[in-house]
Amino acid sequence: MNTLNVPEIFGSLVFNNDVMHERLPKETYEALHECIDNNKPLTLDIAQAVASAMKTWAVEKGATHFTHWFQPMTGITAEKHDSFIVPVGDGKVIMDFSGKELIRSEPDASSFPSGGLRATFEARGYTAWDPTSFAFIKDKTLCIPSIFCSYGGQVLDKKTPLLRSLQALNKQAMRVINALGNPTGATHVSATVGGEQEYFLIDRDVYNQREDLKLTGRTLFGAKPPKGQEMEDHYFGTIKPRVKAFMDDLDIELWKLGIYAKTEHNEVAPAQHELAPIFSDTNTATDQNQLTMEIMKTVAIKHNLACLIHEKPFAGVNGSGKHNNWSVTTNTGVNLFDPGKTPAENTIFLVFLAAVVKGVDEYQDLLRVSVASPGNDHRLGGDEAPPAIVSMYLGDELGAVVDAIEHDESFEPMEKAVMKSGVKVIPRFDKDTSDRNRTSPFAFTGNKFEFRMLGSSASLSSPNIVLNTMLAEELSQMATILETAKTLDEAEIMAQQLVSDYLKDHGRIIFNGNNYSEEWVKEAERRGLLNLKTSADAVPAYLAEKNIALFEKHKIYSREELESRYEISLENYCKVLHIEALTMTEMVKKDIYPAVCEYMGMLAKTINEKTQVCECLKCESEKDLLMKLSKNADELYSKTKALEEQLSKAEHDYDIKSQADYYRDVISESMASLRESADTLEAITASDFWPFPTYTDILNSVV
DSSP, rough: OOOOOHHHHHHHHHEEEHHHHHOOOOOHHHHHHHHHHOOOOOOOHHHHHHHHHHHHHHHHTTTTTTEEEOBBSSSSOOOOOOEEEEEEEETTTEOOOHHHHEEOOOBBOSSSSTTSSSSSTOOOOEEEEEEOOOOOEEEEEEEEEEEETTTTOBBSSHHHHHHHHHHHHHHHHHHHHTTTTTOOSSSEEEEEEEEEEEEEEEEEEHTTTTTHHHHSSSOOOOOOOSSSSSTTTTOOOOOOOOHHHHHHHHHHHHHTTOOOOEEEEEEESSEEEEEEEOEEEHHHHHHHHHHHHHHHHHHHTTTTTEEEEOOOOSSTSSBBEEEEEEEEEEETTTTTTTOOOGGGHHHHHHHHHHHHHHHHHHTHHHHTTTOOHHHHHHTSSSSOOOOOOOEEEHHHHHHHHHHHHHHOOOOOOOOEEEEEEEEOSOEEEOOOOSSSTTSSSSOSSSEEEEEOOOOOOSHHHHHHHHHHHHHHHHHHHHHHHEEEEEEEHHHHHHHHHHHHHHHHHHGEEEEEEEHHHHHHHHHHHHHTTTOOOHHHHGGGGGGGGHHHHHHHTSSOHHHHHHHHHHHHHHHHHHHHHHHHHHHHHHHIIIIIIIHHHHHHHHHHHHHHHHHHHHOOOOOOHHHHHHHHHHHHHHHHHHHHHHHHHHHHHHOOOOHHHHHHHHHHIIIIHHHHHHHHHHHHHHSSTTTTTTOOHHHHHHHHHOO
């Protein structure tokens, strides 16, 4: 087997374990990992030694500045750069970086979303180094992954609660494993994630001609093109040279940062693509996905492309998601979601499976709100993504195991069938015992769960905070019972009973059929499952008492912090729709309406000139087209005025939930109606007059 050292070939820009092992004194390296592995606080002496080595390495790599790189509630990352330069008198400076500077920084926190956690005049906030995530160099700046909190200690970021959820999961998982005799030999449990990233690539010159794309990330207008994705010829098709060049550069930039992009291909919609990385621990995967989205956009500019990560940039073709492949593993290498050869006899696997089933059922509202965003509202429920109804898919074999447990019957494991192609030269191979269900929101796929509801622009943190905390809670309840057993045999019997009870009581969440069907919507309602169609419907889940109790018990969020996320999420929902609506009215008034009027003027002039030449010329086609244009232009004008009036009412002093409901029920409906009129006009206006590129122009802009 040949070994390829990717960092050496492409010039690693990550202060990873190999670099630390080489640069740090042995005692410091071991002490640092002792703190990380056993969740112990770092001493200033360790931080000082790490800071010195980190600075020397970074300067050698060309870095001149450092920053605490953090993830506020804006959904993107933030950074404040400081140089390594330190004055020493007489106009002289040295390059220095202290342990205190590594450990913490103090950015102005006043303008970041806080949801009422602090007053806007209270500016002090702190960032603190997260030693469990590797530092890296970006744009000649040493980036130090960090948490972010207010002066009062309240959480203002997405990383801190994620780290807390991982701690909670480890604690409760180890309780269960130990109660069952710890056959894994584990001392630590962690969650791992692989985040598949979908995106669109279009020509940048075309992008710059669309105000809606530049301001909102999606097209607010656009008539259906003659050819979309109907021919299914783009999916896994030959990658165009310009896109391949982008992907090659992207791979190199990501590999330099230790982000090992594994898979890349064309997705279903024209101009749509996907990237999937190698699995890593959840904290690292979350950091790396934020970097991936940023680097995608940067690399695209170098190729005169625009990378769109909005969930629904174009109506009528598939939008973009981000599949969250989640599993739980021990530090001894055991995947606790791996059924092994005999899943019916694998107690620990079945215990963890039952805990997930119970958790998904009890906290389906939290899973839904963890992926809620205005962009994702356009995607969920269409025949391109799971519905807003949360359910689980287990597959044929695992479904049969669950059925056997629910009905107290014996289970006969399925034998793998051999796949025969009918072509003698093609090797035969074993096929899986279950097919995949691409319509399921939460599907078991062999040794992991694929949470498919995430939108493409989302951070991986929110859904994984919920997944980890939800599982920690169910394991906690199990552990409390299992720890009363006096013998291992008694614990095994208790575990089997818990598995049976959990699966019987929460089997309603399991659905292996077509989640796109209308029948499932009705069946889900009959089962009592939630159908939270929009973000405005989903966000109140933050304030449900059972959810507050969950997060407070495991010290993930306080009540106050959950209330802040409720406020921030609804404010963001209103702001996004407000910006989109204002962009629409501006595009109508400045671009679409004048263009249509100019075209109508040309038609009227043509009619007038033709009738002057000969009164016998009826000009019926021109008159008919002019009438249609005039009628739709009048509708466009009146709908624009109505939307502007509605926007002025939306700014009145409503409570945030009422305001969100108003945007959902009134503004979004008016926007859809306005778009319908504009798209009708686009279809009957000569292309020379239409003021910006059409869907045909955009989706075929990369050749």
